[in-house]
Amino acid sequence: MSEMLAIPFMRTAVAAGLLLAAVLAYLGIHVVRRRIVFVDLAIAQLSAVGVTIGLLLEKDPVIVSMAVTLAGAALLSLPARERRIPQEAIMGIVYAVATAAAVLLIARMPHGEADLMNLFFGNILAVTPGQIGLLGSVSGAAVLAHAFFAKRLTPSSQTPEGVSGGEWAGWGWNLFFYLTLALVITVAIRTAGVLLVFSDLIIPAVTALLWVHRWFALILVSVTVGLVGNAAGFYASYRFDLPAGPAIVACLGGGLLLAAVGRGLARLTFRSPSV
Amino acid sequence: MKKIGITVFIFLCLFRQADAGPLRVVTTTEDLASIAREVGGSLVVVESLTRGSQDPHFLEARPSLILKTSRADLFIQVGMGLEAGWAPALLTGARNPTILPGNPGHLDGSLRIEPLEIPPGPVDRSQGDVHPFGNPHYWLDPENGRILARAVASHLTERLPDQSSQIEKNLSSFLRRLDEGMARWTDRMRPYRGAKVVTYHRSWSYFARRFGLEVVGYVEPKPGIPPSPAYLQGLIGRMKQEGVRVVVMEPYFGRALADLLSRETGAKVLTLPPSVGGAEGVNTYPDLFDHLVGRLTSAFPEGR
Numbered sequence: 001m002s003e004m005l006a007i008p009f010m011r012t013a014v015a016a017g018l019l020l021a022a023v024l025a026y027l028g029i030h031v032v033r034r035r036i037v038f039v040d041l042a043i044a045q046l047s048a049v050g051v052t053i054g055l056l057l058e059k060d061p062v063i064v065s066m067a068v069t070l071a072g073a074a075l076l077s078l079p080a081r082e083r084r085i086p087q088e089a090i091m092g093i094v095y096a097v098a099t100a101a102a103v104l105l106i107a108r109m110p111h112g113e114a115d116l117m118n119l120f121f122g123n124i125l126a127v128t129p130g131q132i133g134l135l136g137s138v139s140g141a142a143v144l145a146h147a148f149f150a151k152r153l154t155p156s157s158q159t160p161e162g163v164s165g166g167e168w169a170g171w172g173w174n175l176f177f178y179l180t181l182a183l184v185i186t187v188a189i190r191t192a193g194v195l196l197v198f199s200d201l202i203i204p205a206v207t208a209l210l211w212v213h214r215w216f217a218l219i220l221v222s223v224t225v226g227l228v229g230n231a232a233g234f235y236a237s238y239r240f241d242l243p244a245g246p247a248i249v250a251c252l253g254g255g256l257l258l259a260a261v262g263r264g265l266a267r268l269t270f271r272s273p274s275v
Numbered sequence: 276m277k278k279i280g281i282t283v284f285i286f287l288c289l290f291r292q293a294d295a296g297p298l299r300v301v302t303t304t305e306d307l308a309s310i311a312r313e314v315g316g317s318l319v320v321v322e323s324l325t326r327g328s329q330d331p332h333f334l335e336a337r338p339s340l341i342l343k344t345s346r347a348d349l350f351i352q353v354g355m356g357l358e359a360g361w362a363p364a365l366l367t368g369a370r371n372p373t374i375l376p377g378n379p380g381h382l383d384g385s386l387r388i389e390p391l392e393i394p395p396g397p398v399d400r401s402q403g404d405v406h407p408f409g410n411p412h413y414w415l416d417p418e419n420g421r422i423l424a425r426a427v428a429s430h431l432t433e434r435l436p437d438q439s440s441q442i443e444k445n446l447s448s449f450l451r452r453l454d455e456g457m458a459r460w461t462d463r464m465r466p467y468r469g470a471k472v473v474t475y476h477r478s479w480s481y482f483a484r485r486f487g488l489e490v491v492g493y494v495e496p497k498p499g500i501p502p503s504p505a506y507l508q509g510l511i512g513r514m515k516q517e518g519v520r521v522v523v524m525e526p527y528f529g530r531a532l533a534d535l536l537s538r539e540t541g542a543k544v545l546t547l548p549p550s551v552g553g554a555e556g557v558n559t560y561p562d563l564f565d566h567l568v569g570r571l572t573s574a575f576p577e578g579r
Contacts, residue, residue, distance in 0.1 A: 123364055241339040
């Protein structure tokens with residue numbers, strides 16, 4: 001471990017990875033409880049569409065992309081009128097249609113290539129100190145805002161049905177949540193790529209939900225799982241010379257599997273108390 | 276006292292040797308690595324970041340690749356945007372100022388050769404920012420291999436001025452082998468001069484120009500964007516009309532579209548490695564052309 005941290009680029013990558021893991025593991029609890037797991041993929045593709053629109057309009061792609069992503073997140077936060085249609089379906093549709101739109105837009109460009117979109121997605125090993133600064137300030141601001149408004153925000157995530165059932169009163173908090181989430185995810189994807197961000201967001205939260213119930217316990221366990229999984233993944237990546245993102249995802253996945261098996265065994269052993 | 280003096284002298288020699296060591300060269304592709312090995316000989320240790328069987332447009336960074344780059348004395352890349360998706364991040368991560376663009380440890384081969392297919396007119400953002408400098412697959416013309424070898428030699432001489440005669444010797448022996456190869460390849464390709472082919476992407480332009488093949492069309496006009504039905508229909512019509520017998524593609528693309536063209540027109544799909552290491556027995560830069568010429572000449576029907 002210390003050998004790995006003696007290498008400057010690994011140090012930067014691990015710092016960025018752990019920062020990302022902690023913030024995403026916290027946001028992930030909101031995301032999983034709200035049943036909007038695909039929100040991250042939808043936001044990733046919206047930002048890719050934004051980049052292609054920026055290139056077509058000859059405007060700064062980063063700014064156009066941010067505008068498109070935030071507008072999309074605001075639309076996603078609108079309360080669903082039809083109860084039989086889950087929010088998850090909307091997320092999946094936005095993901096698919098945005099992916100298609102990006103391909104169609106690139107097809108209109110004289111020299112466009114599909115890997116143009118990939119240029120926008122980062123790799124955690126190649127993180128720059130500047131990116132850590134941006135990531136730190138955006139996610140720090142988001143977490144502070146969440147902590148400040150926790151009393152209003154937490155209930156809206158704990159009973160998402162109450163909000164998405166058409167009550168416009170709760171919509172403001174919904175919008176606030178989606179905008180902060182979109183900001184963090186857009187920056188995170190540019191630092192670490194879609195695969196790692198999705199896993200950092202969802203896997204620790206699901207692992208925590210297997211074992212604990214109370215909100216603060218959920219946050220504590222989720223963040224711990226995220227940090228440990230990322231540290232283990234970085235070590236495996238260094239030790240066995242593997243791409244870092246997939247190595248971390250594999251460690252998080254392995255951890256979830258262990259947690260699930262452990263939960264099953266615990267349920268068998270102490271049948272009555274855990275029902 | 277004398278003994279100690281000699282021992283110290285020997286130690287100093289050993290240390291100098293270890294310090295000087297062979298020059299560490301890191302290349303983005305195996306073609307560049309092969310050329311660097313030929314020119315540098317025992318003066319260099321060369322490692323390529325991508326394998327010849329991989330699409331050089333994509334590379335997932337691993338810790339060892341960044342580590343290699345951080346310790347390199349000379350970094351050689353194809354340029355023209357070929358590695359734009361990953362090399363800049365790798366160079367940033369490596370934090371090795373000697374090999375950054377503009378420094379003596381950085382060689383961008385594309386600045387030395389004469390590019391094909393530079394987009395006409397002013398290049399702006401709307402054109403996708405991808406290959407605005409022209410087609411980057413220039414190593415598939417052995418004449419550009421000569422230019423690359425000379426560029427590598429001059430960079431090595433700059434770093435190792437004491438070894439200039441050795442480098443010069445290696446260079447001229449490599450150029451002689453390329454000359455002999457060139458005569459052989461041109462000879463074998465001569466009967467097929469003007470033969471019409473369709474290629475998957477625009478990656479065979481330099482090869483086709485050097486050996487007199489005519490590229491009639493592309494399976495996927497824009498990499499990663501599936502062709503439209505009208506485009507495919509037009510391509511099939513053109514292939515039938517012009518009598519295209521061969522569709523050339525790289526091993527790492529999906530075969531579905533090429534097979535469709537083959538079913539519709541009876542043309543043969545030929546999977547050719549675009550790089551050293553991309554097929555069994557293709558271990559050096561000259562091997563690559565022996566392999567390509569051999570496979571192509573046996574794919575064309577007799578006499579044409």
